[in-house]
Every structure is written in C-alpha cells, then in structure tokens.
Amino acid sequence: MADQTYDAIVIGSGISGGWAAKELTQKGLKVIMLERGRNIEHIKDYVNSMKEAWDFPHRGGRTQEMINNYPVLKRDYPLRESNLDMWVKDSECPYTEVKRFDWFRGYHVGGRSLTWGRQSYRWSDMYFEENAKDGIAVDWPVRYKDLEQWYDYVEKFAGISGSKEGLAQLPDGQFLPPMEMNCVEKDVAARMKTFYKGMRPMIIGRTAHITAPHPDRQMCQFRNKCVQGCPFGGYFSTQSSTLPAAMNTGNLTVRPWSIVTKILYDKDSQKATGVEVLDAETNQTYVYKAKIIFLNASTLNSAWILMNSATEIWPEGLGSSSGELGHNLMDHHLNVHADGIMEGYEDKYVFGRRANGIYIPRYRNFFGDKRDYLRGFGYQGGASRQGWNHEVSEYSIGSEFKEALTEPGNWSMGMGGFGETLPYHDNKVTLDKTKKDKWGLNVLSFDAELKENELKMRKDMLNDAIEMLEAVGVKNVKGTDTNPYLGRGIHEMGTARMGKDPKTSVLNKWNQVWDAKNVFVTDGSFMTSAACQNPSLTYMAFTARAADHAVSELKKGNL
Amino acid sequence: MERRELLKMITLATGGALIGGDLLLSGCKINAKSDGTFSTDDIAFLDEVAESIIPKTNTPGAKDAEVGKFMTVMVNDCYEAKDQKIFHDGLIKLNEASKTKFSSSFMKITAAQRKELLTELDKEAKTYQKAKKETDPNHYFTMMKQLTLAGFFTSKPGATEALRYVAIPGKYEGSVPYKKGDKAWATS
Numbered sequence: 001m002a003d004q005t006y007d008a009i010v011i012g013s014g015i016s017g018g019w020a021a022k023e024l025t026q027k028g029l030k031v032i033m034l035e036r037g038r039n040i041e042h043i044k045d046y047v048n049s050m051k052e053a054w055d056f057p058h059r060g061g062r063t064q065e066m067i068n069n070y071p072v073l074k075r076d077y078p079l080r081e082s083n084l085d086m087w088v089k090d091s092e093c094p095y096t097e098v099k100r101f102d103w104f105r106g107y108h109v110g111g112r113s114l115t116w117g118r119q120s121y122r123w124s125d126m127y128f129e130e131n132a133k134d135g136i137a138v139d140w141p142v143r144y145k146d147l148e149q150w151y152d153y154v155e156k157f158a159g160i161s162g163s164k165e166g167l168a169q170l171p172d173g174q175f176l177p178p179m180e181m182n183c184v185e186k187d188v189a190a191r192m193k194t195f196y197k198g199m200r201p202m203i204i205g206r207t208a209h210i211t212a213p214h215p216d217r218q219m220c221q222f223r224n225k226c227v228q229g230c231p232f233g234g235y236f237s238t239q240s241s242t243l244p245a246a247m248n249t250g251n252l253t254v255r256p257w258s259i260v261t262k263i264l265y266d267k268d269s270q271k272a273t274g275v276e277v278l279d280a281e282t283n284q285t286y287v288y289k290a291k292i293i294f295l296n297a298s299t300l301n302s303a304w305i306l307m308n309s310a311t312e313i314w315p316e317g318l319g320s321s322s323g324e325l326g327h328n329l330m331d332h333h334l335n336v337h338a339d340g341i342m343e344g345y346e347d348k349y350v351f352g353r354r355a356n357g358i359y360i361p362r363y364r365n366f367f368g369d370k371r372d373y374l375r376g377f378g379y380q381g382g383a384s385r386q387g388w389n390h391e392v393s394e395y396s397i398g399s400e401f402k403e404a405l406t407e408p409g410n411w412s413m414g415m416g417g418f419g420e421t422l423p424y425h426d427n428k429v430t431l432d433k434t435k436k437d438k439w440g441l442n443v444l445s446f447d448a449e450l451k452e453n454e455l456k457m458r459k460d461m462l463n464d465a466i467e468m469l470e471a472v473g474v475k476n477v478k479g480t481d482t483n484p485y486l487g488r489g490i491h492e493m494g495t496a497r498m499g500k501d502p503k504t505s506v507l508n509k510w511n512q513v514w515d516a517k518n519v520f521v522t523d524g525s526f527m528t529s530a531a532c533q534n535p536s537l538t539y540m541a542f543t544a545r546a547a548d549h550a551v552s553e554l555k556k557g558n559l
Numbered sequence: 560m561e562r563r564e565l566l567k568m569i570t571l572a573t574g575g576a577l578i579g580g581d582l583l584l585s586g587c588k589i590n591a592k593s594d595g596t597f598s599t600d601d602i603a604f605l606d607e608v609a610e611s612i613i614p615k616t617n618t619p620g621a622k623d624a625e626v627g628k629f630m631t632v633m634v635n636d637c638y639e640a641k642d643q644k645i646f647h648d649g650l651i652k653l654n655e656a657s658k659t660k661f662s663s664s665f666m667k668i669t670a671a672q673r674k675e676l677l678t679e680l681d682k683e684a685k686t687y688q689k690a691k692k693e694t695d696p697n698h699y700f701t702m703m704k705q706l707t708l709a710g711f712f713t714s715k716p717g718a719t720e721a722l723r724y725v726a727i728p729g730k731y732e733g734s735v736p737y738k739k740g741d742k743a744w745a746t747s
Contacts, residue, residue, distance in 0.1 A: 052726070053713040053746070060713075063636040182733030222728045224746070349737035352728035353747055387743045388712040388722060396681040397612045397704075398674050405708070406618070406721050408743040 006032045006253070008550075009275055009290040011260045011305065014111025016523045016539045017296035018238030018246070019154070023547035024294070025251035029554075032288055033246075034258040036280060036297075037088075037107030040114065042239035046229025048082055056081045075102045076488055078115070083227045086115050092438040101446035102487035103300065109256055111298065112490070113237040115227050118208040119359070119380065120160045121533035122151050122171040126366060131529050134374055137328060137423040138499040140528045141509035144171070150541035157245075158236040158540060159214045161356075162206030170361040170533070176211045178204045179356045183348045184383035184411050189358070191472040200363050200468065205356040205380065208236035208537075216244065224353035235355075257281045259439060263293060263318055263519060265310035271518045271559070272309075272318075278439055292518045292550050292559055296543070299524040300329075300429055303495035304444055306506075306513075306521075307431050319496055319506040319513045319521075326430055328423035328497050329448045330530040332489035336458050338465035339414025340477035342383060349385060349408060357382030360415065360468075362532050364460060373456040374422065378532045379465065381415025413474050417461035420532040421454050421486070423494050450484050458484065491535050493527035511546040518559045520546045578642060578697050578705060597631040601650060605630050607666060608653065609707040611673040618721040621707055624714035630706040642697060649699025656680065718745035 007029035010020045021033045039045070053059050060082040062074070072090045073079040079087070088105040095103060106112040125144045132139040148171075155174040163178035181189065181204050189202040209220040210233070220234035233240035246252040257280040264274045264287070274289035295302045303326045307317035319325045357380055363369065364376035390409025395401035421427075427448035435443045450458075462479045469477045499505025502514035507526050513519040522543040524535060553559045597605075606627030613621040621627075634646045657665040660679075661672050668676070677700075684698040691697075711717040718724045724745040 052715070052724075053718065054715045057632055058637055059709065061633075061637060064639065065636070180731055180733040185733070222731045223726070347737050349735050349741070350731070350733055350744075350747075351735050352725075352731035353744075354731040354733075384747050385743075387745065387747060388708065396685075397677050399614050399616050402613045402616065402620075402721070405712070406742050407740070408737070 004032070004286070005274075005289045006030045007290060007554075008032075008292045008294065009034065009288055010294045010296060011275065012036075012111065012296035012298060012301075012523065013109045013238055013243075013254070014106070014296065014298060014523070015113045015116065015238065015536050016543045017111070017294070018113060018242035019540050019543040020294040020296055020520075020522060020547055021246040021252055022242040023544050024292075024551065025246045025249040027547070027551045028249075028251065029292075029551065030251050030253075031246070032253045032255060032290075034260055034275070034277060034288070035109045035111075035254065035256045036259040036301075037109070037256065039109045039254070039256040040086075040229075040239065042233070042244070043229075043231045046231060047085065049225065049229040049231045051082070051228065072103060076104070076483075078104050083115065083229070086227070086229075093443075094435065094437060095443045096432040096435055096445035098445055098447035099449045100485050100487075101448060102485055103446070103492075104487070104490050105298070109254065110238040110243075114229060114239065116237075116490075116536060117534060118226065118235050118355070119534040120155075120158075120162075120206050120208050120537040121359075121361075122173055123147070123531055123533070123538055124169055124171050126169050127529065127531040130375065131423075136374065136529070137425075138497070138501070138504050138528060141498055141500045141505075146509075147538075147541050147545070150545040151537070154537065154540040154544050158208055158241060158537075159210045159217070160206055160236075160537070161209050161211040161220075163204055165201060165203050167201060167203075167361060169363075169366055173206070175206070176209075176214070179207070179209070179211065179354055180204070181358065182350050182354075182383055184342050184345050184413055185358050188342075188383065188413060188472045188474075192360075192468065195471045196468075199367065200360060202358050202360050205359045207356045209356070210234055217241070220355075222352035222354055224355040226355050258286075259441070260297065260305055261285075261308060261441065263295070263305060263309040263516070264289075265313070265318055265516060267310075267313055270516065272516045278441075280439065283439065291554060292520065294543075294547070294550075295519060295521040296523045299492035299495055300444060302521055302523055302525045303429055304431070306496060308442075310516075314515070318519070319515060321515055322502060322504055322506055324425070324497060324504065325506050326495050327425050327428045328494040329427045329429060329446075329486070329492065330421045330423055330494040330527065331486045332491045332530065332532060332534075333419045333421055333450055333454050333458065333484065333486070334416060334489050335483040336419075336461040336465070336479075336481045337414060337416040338462065338469055338477055338479035339381075339412055340469055340474040342411040342413045342474050345385075345411045348411075358415070362420075364457075364464075371456075371460060373453045373460075375420040375453070375457070376532060377417040377419035377457060377461050379415040379417050381413070383411055383413040385409065385411050413469060413472075415465050415469070417458075417465065418489065418532050418534070419454060419457050419461055420530050421450065423497065423529055424448075424451060427451075427486075429495060446487075448486050450486060455484065491524065491530070493524040493530050493535060496521050496525035497528045498526045499528060510549045511542060517553075518550075520550055522546050578638070578702050597635075602627040602631060604650060604654075604666060605703070607673070608677070608703055609711070611670070611677050612704055612707045613711045613717075614670075619716035621711050624711045624716045626707055626710040626714070629710035629714070630703065633706055633710070634702075638702075642702065645696055645699050646702050649703065652699060653680065653703075712745065 218232035386409030432445035609621035
C-alpha cells in the first residue's frame, strides 16, 4: 500500500471538483484530484465534436444493442450515439431501486460538466428563507449576502451570458452579453408582460456560454453541438475552464481511474487523514494523505463514500451522527411540457443554432400568490421553426413532396417546467450490502419518490403552461405530463445537507462535515432545499467560498 | 436545452410516432435481433422505393444519399425484432402489391406507376397507423417512408444541398427575412 501526501485531496472532477481544485491550487496548496473514471483531454478526446449527423451510422440515434447495454440511460434522452462515451456503462455500475430512480452518471475527468445543460441561475433569499418560513426540514445556515460575492466571483471566471432584469426572485449577476431571443420569443415575452402585468417575466436563458472575448477560451460558435464536446471551449466545463487554471499553477496532480472507497478518519484528532483508493484498472489499493479533503464525487457518490467511511465509530458512516446522511434526496421534477403553433411569422427565420432558450422564473407562492402546495417551478422553452420533419398535407411522395419538405414549416412555441421537490427525510439512499458492482463494492439502494406536494404542483405546471401559451396567441396548444420519477432532472441534491445544528445536519455552514472539520462536501449533496432553478452555479459559488474558508482555517492552524 | 429537442423527434412528416431509434425513450421491450439479412437486391429495391418518395430534382435524391443502405442499417441495428420482421415482409408485400396492380414487379414498373402505387400505399398506411392501437403492429410503408426521410435529410447531400447547413454559424440572429422558396436549415 503506497502512501502519498498532498496538502489537499479533491475527490471528483466535475463542476464542483474542478472548482475546488482551481481554488486550492491557486491558493498555493499541492492538490491531487482523484477521478474514478478515465481521462478526457480537452479537445483531443472530444472524438465526436466535429462530426456531422451523417458521420454517425445511425445519425446519432440509438441501437438495440445500446438499449440492452444501458438499461438506465435508455430511459431518457442521454442514450444516443453522438456522446455515448460521456455516460457511465450501466452494466458495470448497477444500483438497486426500491423505487424507480433514473440515475444518469458520467464517470470520467470532467464528469457531467461536459454534458450539463449549462443553465445558470442565482438563488435569492426568497429561496434560502423558505424552509424556515414553511417549517420544512431545517433552515439554511446561510443567506444571499453570504453567497453574493461568490456568485460574482464564479460568474466572472466561468462566463455566464444573460440579461439584467432586476427580479427579486432571480438576482442579476456578472453577465456576458445575453443571447438573442428570436422574433417569436420577443413578441411572446412582450405579450406575457402585458397579460400578466409583469408578474411572469419571460427572459432569455442565462447560460454558461462565452458571448464576448474571455481569457483562454473561444466564443460560442452557435453550433448547438455542446454535448459532443466543444473544441472552442465555448461553454464552461472542467476541461475548458477550471482544470487549465489549476494546472497552470503547477500544483495539481490528476489521477484518473481512482475510485475512492473511503475517507480515512482519526478519532483522536477527530479529523480525516486521507483516503483509500481502488485503482479501477488494476484493482490495487492506494492511500493518499492530506490535511484537507474536498468531497465532490457527485451527490449520491459522495453520500456513498461517507457511508463507507469511519464505520468503526459510526456504523452508518462519517457524517451519519445526525441521522441525515443519505436522506432528504431531492431532484427537480420535469417532463411536463406544452407547445403549439405560432402563426404570423412566416416571413421570418433565424440564422445559427442557439443552444439556449427562454426562462420563466418561479412566480407561484411568491408575491402574495398562494397555492394548495408549497414552493413552485420555473419554465424553460423557446420558439423555433420546424425543419424538414413538418407535416405536409397536400403531397405524400414525389418531387412536390420533397420540395415542400425542403422549406421550413410552422413556428412552434413551447415550454417545460422544472419543479422543486421538498427535502423528505424518507426519500433516501442506503447501502445495499447484497449487491456489488464490477469492483466488488456494495452499491446504493434508492428509496425515493415524488409525493403529494410535487404531484399537485405538476397540475399547475401543466395548466399554467397551456394557459400562458394560449394567452399569448399560440394555437393548437397541447400539453403532456409524463414520467413523474426522480433522477430525470439530473439535479441530485441533499444527501449530506448543511444546517445550523449537528443533530439535524451533516455539514455546517462552511460545508464542513460536523464530525470531521477538514472534510468539505461541496457538490449537490450539501443542498438543504432544492429551489427550482438549475443548481450548478450555486455549487460553484459554495465551493469557492468553502475553499477560501478551508485555506484560511488551515493557515490559522484550525484544521 | 437538449431536452427541448426531444419534442421535435416525435412527430414526423409521416404523422405519428417514430418507429425505432429515438422513440424508444421509455420502457421499451428488448427483443433479440432477428437474423434476417438484406441482400444487394434488397438494397437496390429500397433505393428505388426511397427515390420514388424523394426523387432527384435539381437537388440530389434518395439514391444519391444511399438511403436504401441506410434503411438496412437502421432496421438491423435499431428496430426491435417484431418491427424487423414487418419490414422484411414489407419488401415482399410491396412487390406483391405492384404485381397485383400492374402485373409486374416493382423494379420493372415505370416511375409514374411507382408513384401511383406508393401514393396508395401511403394513404393505406396513414389510415392504418391513425386507427391502430399502440400495441398493434406498425405498417411497413410507414417504416420505409420514415427511414427515407430521416436517411435523406440527415445525409450530407440531403442536409447540405436539398436543405441548408452551415457547420460553424459563429453567431445567432433571431430574426432574418424569409421568402417562400428559401430552404430550411438542416438542423436547429
């Protein structure tokens, strides 16, 4: 068992792990970043990034063989030929579903920062205060004023394009120029403003794309091929942003194929001393030691690592003394959509492919509105003009049919909701000691579901979407509500929540494990509630803040 | 914003849901691959069917895009076994329909006759697909037509010559003039 010592260990290389590595190395610490999967080198390893539809034998679709090999990934859009190498092989990494949970994972350097949706929204105090107001779970130990400077900090580096709107529920940030709404969206936004008297603003999506010159990266080229890997570094990922910054310090070592099986804990000092690593390729075990550890393995795997750590002291694992480790599992519930046809724009079209849409921030249960459920939802959507796959009623085959299909069809306008899920104690993951993965490690068992509050909310999500589209003049509006399952939002949160009291939370307000102050957990597992907006920007801000605190405490000799 | 794109995949110019491939977004049954294979004659036959649906005009047609071969790849790799069988049987049924109507095999009838025959089959398939229950088998001509359109418009000649495509747009403009006859973008 070889030993190696660093100042800090970062477990995981996704959005929050990349930020931890950048911040810690820039502050002068020698850091090793451990990633359980393979390396993906920026640009060079984006093997599909310059491919066109016709370069894929199935034009980017899915084969029966893929469906057989990916029993989880097949449940939604991620399973496709164009970026299969950026998702985990389900067969190697099984898990148990007491209740269905769609877990879409990316085990490689960069994690899901390579495949994320890139939508980036701040929280306001209207979200941070809500648990306390509603008497739900526990209060957040922080408020917007604690986060504001860190949002500023991460936005400036990551590059977030957006428009300043002055909305109380969705604070403005340090934005690069916004992307443009198209002609239909602009008119819909104006009609919404009139119809709802400004209470349901529709804005351009705030997205982690470079829309003005930005150091060491090229601007978004509007190819809309983000998920195939961007050779321009047009969107934020570990590879395009935080990793090169960390490497430039000379202080970072990246070790792929490193499955952290446990955090090593010393009960005399009440601190972690390092981690144990199983090499995923050789099955050899290694130990790495450090003064501080950042746990960024993604929400559920971070819970898994904690559950496997310090079990000689706490049978349920490090951080389990509160009884909350693995509990309060949240996601955003979605797959509620509506869309229809917008007439009157037949003489208008677009140029370029914008990997972004519109956003309608939450308005339910805010500003005096009161529903028969708690919290609310936001919408993402947009208008677009149909291409060759539009309906042609006059012709069925032949040259006239072909010519009709080569012209664009109708404009359509649609939106889909992203709803908040509440942190329920009994929505949880546990270790399944009867099932093992490819490496002989116990797997996670999921026992979580949408409950009455979310199901009531979904009715509003559907009805409001239909109502709004009809109100702005969209015709033939159709709505759907499908797949009410957790996981599909790919926004797992809450399994090691932060709080004010070690009896009811796993982490303190600095993301430190109450029972091991030199362990910082800054991926989605720290989330005390979920809000309804895409969470990654908030993970970035908390990570930068925690890293700053960690180094400051280290210098003071407190860690 | 990837999620939005899914909506568009579901409805096609053929009407109804896309068979195989991207339709299988939830809870599909897994069947073993059938051992039906396609001969070069089959591919030539499918090329002619596809060319009748999307003929060469002043822009390339289905044969230029090797749509017949594409169909066989998709059926072999992406279709469930039950749909593979329907497709294979469909080759024979289509030829039989030609013999019944024109006393000659599909490969031997004229372009005008092919158009007449396939127009009838398209009507039959549309009526059938509309009325059928979800669990009922699909119509073979719906499959052939869907694969022809997808295969052609996502091919290089289809996307770049019949439609318009710019690999690296470099910018987004949300309102540009459009006049009747201007080509659609290959992807959005």
